[in-house]
Amino acid sequence: MPNLLHLLSFGPEGWGDEILAGTWLTIRLALATLPFGLILGFFVSLTKRSEAAWLRFVGEAFSTIFRGLPELLTIFIVYFGASLGFQWVVRLFSDATVEISGFVAGVIALGVVFAAYASEVFTAAFNGIPKGQWEGGAAIGLRRWQTMRLIVFPQLMRLALPGLANLWLILLKDTSLVSVISINDLLRMTYQAVSYTKQPFFLYFVACMIYLLMSIVSSFGITAIERWAERGERVRTATTKPRDVMQEKAATS
Amino acid sequence: MIPDLLQRYGLKLLEGLGVTLELVVISIIAGAILAIPIAMARLSKNRIISAIAFGYVYFFRGTPLLAQLFLIYYGAGQFVGPLKAIGLWGFFRDAFNCAAFAFTINTAAYQAEIYRGAIRSVPRGQWEAARSLGLHLGPTLLKVVFPQAAIIALRPLGNEIILMIKGSAVASIVTVFDLMGQTKLAFSRSYDLTIYLYAAVLYLLLVETIRRVWNMLELRLTRHLRRESQAKPAKAADLVPVTR
Numbered sequence: 001m002p003n004l005l006h007l008l009s010f011g012p013e014g015w016g017d018e019i020l021a022g023t024w025l026t027i028r029l030a031l032a033t034l035p036f037g038l039i040l041g042f043f044v045s046l047t048k049r050s051e052a053a054w055l056r057f058v059g060e061a062f063s064t065i066f067r068g069l070p071e072l073l074t075i076f077i078v079y080f081g082a083s084l085g086f087q088w089v090v091r092l093f094s095d096a097t098v099e100i101s102g103f104v105a106g107v108i109a110l111g112v113v114f115a116a117y118a119s120e121v122f123t124a125a126f127n128g129i130p131k132g133q134w135e136g137g138a139a140i141g142l143r144r145w146q147t148m149r150l151i152v153f154p155q156l157m158r159l160a161l162p163g164l165a166n167l168w169l170i171l172l173k174d175t176s177l178v179s180v181i182s183i184n185d186l187l188r189m190t191y192q193a194v195s196y197t198k199q200p201f202f203l204y205f206v207a208c209m210i211y212l213l214m215s216i217v218s219s220f221g222i223t224a225i226e227r228w229a230e231r232g233e234r235v236r237t238a239t240t241k242p243r244d245v246m247q248e249k250a251a252t253s
Numbered sequence: 254m255i256p257d258l259l260q261r262y263g264l265k266l267l268e269g270l271g272v273t274l275e276l277v278v279i280s281i282i283a284g285a286i287l288a289i290p291i292a293m294a295r296l297s298k299n300r301i302i303s304a305i306a307f308g309y310v311y312f313f314r315g316t317p318l319l320a321q322l323f324l325i326y327y328g329a330g331q332f333v334g335p336l337k338a339i340g341l342w343g344f345f346r347d348a349f350n351c352a353a354f355a356f357t358i359n360t361a362a363y364q365a366e367i368y369r370g371a372i373r374s375v376p377r378g379q380w381e382a383a384r385s386l387g388l389h390l391g392p393t394l395l396k397v398v399f400p401q402a403a404i405i406a407l408r409p410l411g412n413e414i415i416l417m418i419k420g421s422a423v424a425s426i427v428t429v430f431d432l433m434g435q436t437k438l439a440f441s442r443s444y445d446l447t448i449y450l451y452a453a454v455l456y457l458l459l460v461e462t463i464r465r466v467w468n469m470l471e472l473r474l475t476r477h478l479r480r481e482s483q484a485k486p487a488k489a490a491d492l493v494p495v496t497r
Binding site: 064065068069070071072073076077080081084169173174175176177179180187190191194198199200201204205207208211212215216 | 311312315316317318319320321323324327328330331332415418419420421422423425426433436437440446449450452453456457460461
């Protein structure tokens with residue numbers, strides 16, 4: 001056992017620093033994907049609510065396709081396809097050869113998948129907001145986008161939060177798939193460590209534990225954010241409850 | 254009018270689709286068999302048993318499927334001696350078996366949670382009624398609880414099958430020639446990106462088929478829950494999961 005732990009030491013002998021660097025890349029990849037996926041997902045959910053039939057169709061097709069495809073296939077298609085497409089665009093202007101980095105391809109692919117699922121979460125959240133909120137906004141003279149920004153959006157985020165938190169946990173795990181397009185994430189660094197040390201079982205177990213640790217830490221963060229988002233709700237339910245009791249008393253007496 | 258690419262690799266892709274189906278069917282069924290005792294253990298009043306089951310479920314749901322597959326596929330290579338001694342090396346030497354095994358224990362964790370939720374959703378009164386009729390635990394489960402839980406479990410189970418179809422693509426990384434593996438092989442030979450699009454169409458067709466079949470199954474299994482006035486069934490909601 002001390003022999004195995006030695007493998008995880010830092011420095012030229014052990015693989016601790018390499019695995020830690022991979023972990024850091026995994027975290028960066030997930031953090032970079034999150035805003036991209038959230039914004040794209042929000043706009044896809046807007047297209048699904050659009051009055052234009054073709055826009056609705058585009059939104060539905062987007063989320064059906066990217067929820068139905070294996071994430072691995074999406075990553076390959078984006079990795080090879082995006083560099084070809086990008087090259088094609090660049091060729092219109094110059095002869096330069098460009099290559100899309102694995103990291104960017106990873107962010108795009110994971111972000112697109114995240115967006116497809118997030119658009120469903122946002123759609124459900126939109127449905128959870130009463131029509132009266134929109135009408136109330138209009139009644140006090142707000143424009144439609146002002147109503148969205150000031151009234152609907154804050155409530156939307158609270159409703160969408162549990163679903164989005166779940167998607168974040170899935171995203172953390174899905175980042176492991178980018179190791180196949182030679183991004184030095186946690187799993188790939190572990191793979192390299194294994195090919196040198198011939199200790200696959202121990203090292204992959206350590207990698208699994210690091211993934212588990214990341215999702216445990218995330219869970220704490222999510223709980224904190226949810227509590228913060230619900231703080232207004234708690235005050236409201238706390239103040240309405242006694243009043244209900246009073247009404248009940250009045251009704252029975 | 255079949256494109257040249259499909260003429261050359263079409264059959265290979267279909268062959269790969271067969272392997273994908275085989276992987277998914279084996280792991281979903283074996284996973285279900287494994288999941289029911291785990292779900293019962295999760296519901297057990299014995300703290301130690303339920304803690305072990307919780308640990309199992311937490312580990313397999315909290316780590317990437319690919320890492321679990323590597324753990325088993327490469328990890329097994331480290332224990333050739335002991336595995337040979339108990340006669341299991343022949344099993345773990347094969348990449349397909351390792352993938353099927355990894356998917357089985359992975360989906361068992363997810364399915365256990367599905368069944369646990371479904372069993373818990375059966376009202377307490379049902380258990381008590383069965384007891385007052387003098388039924389033992391076995392018949393209570395088989396005749397009273399499971400049939401009612403099955404309706405609740407159906408939809409998440411459909412989602413799990415779809416997730417397993419998508420997840421099974423990682424088997425290609427450990428040299429299994431499933432649909433994804435055949436596609437990668439064809440791509441490395443032809444260097445034509447459209448082969449990935451053909452694979453995408455096949456995956457989408459497969460997922461869409463499951464989704465439709467599942468919607469029909471659900472309508473059929475819940476037909477006794479609809480009244481005459483509601484004869485027109487409610488539009489079945491989208492099956493593809495939003496969350497896992």
